[in-house]
Amino acid sequence: MGPAKVAVPCPNDFLQKRSKEPKLAPKKKEEDGKKLLPLSVPPRTYHPVTRTKKNFISKNALAVMTGEPKKPRHFCVDTRQGDKYLLEPSGLFPKYINKKNYGVLPKYVIQRNEEMKREEEEYQANVLEQLKKKAMKVLSEEERTDILKALKKNWEEINRAYQGLPIVTDTRYKQMHKEELELKLKQLEHDIAAIEKHKCVYIANICSNRQNEKKSSYFIP
Structure with a gap:
């Protein structure tokens, strides 16, 4: 009768920090002089060697010789200190009047005018018909x-x-x-x-x- 007799734990077997966390399995060592196979995924430090037959130096030189020269940008200076700003976005440069379709009516406006003209003609024809009936x-x-x-x-x-x-x-x-x-x-x-x-x-x-x-x-x- 009475409580069971249990062995008292040893003071040296105390609970240590992170003792209950899962631990990784130890790495396998080479056995009998045999090396392990490398992984299929290349490492981050791997850089593939690309070899091309293009001569970029001659290609760039040819593009420079045959290309159009870069046009200078128009600036406007408005102070004595030389403060300048671009002329094109300022509104002083005739940008829109040089367009091909400048001053041309849009297609939807022409279509709307034609519809209004057709409706007016139909209305006039209907009025004339009614007047002829009542004449x-x-x-x-x-x-x-x-x-x-x-x-x-x-x-x-x-x-x-x-x-x-x-x-x-x-x-x-x-x-x-x-x-x-x-x-x-x-x-x-x-x-x-x-x-x-x-x-x-x-x-x-x-x-x-x-x-x-x-x-x-x-x-x-």
């Missing part, structure tokens, strides 16, 4: 003669009815009927005189918005 029609001579005959015939009928009225108009109905016939005769006489006076008569189609009915009327210039 007044010229009455032919035959139709003018027929209308004149019909007006005169209508005037004769109304005049006959007017002549057949009683002499005494003692009632309100008789007075109104007589005034109505007089107005019709007066209007017919005005229309007959206007058509006989003018040879060109125009007819316009007037659409009624409420009843959607077309009524013909004549116009005399």
Whole structure:
């Protein structure tokens, strides 16, 4: 009974620093005079030897002789001390006016102008078409003669009815009927005189918005 009897550790076997970290295996030494094979990856100090047959000296000399000379850069000095700056990026050098496309309209502007012109032409054509539809029609001579005959015939009928009225108009109905016939005769006489006076008569189609009915009327210039 009681705690187990365990051997007391020796004071010399104390826990040392980094004793529990994993340790690398020791390097293999050459055995029996045999060398180990080199690694497949070259070391960092390895520099491959490249041999070319080009003569860079003669090539550079030929490029210098045949090349264009370096153009001097334009400077502008603005102080007595000799402070200078490049002339090209300063805005004083005519850089853009020497371009080939200077002052030429871009393609998108030309295309947009053409589209606007085409739309304007289509709009004008549509307006002319609508005006032609709404334009007044010229009455032919035959139709003018027929209308004149019909007006005169209508005037004769109304005049006959007017002549057949009683002499005494003692009632309100008789007075109104007589005034109505007089107005019709007066209007017919005005229309007959206007058509006989003018040879060109125009007819316009007037659409009624409420009843959607077309009524013909004549116009005399």
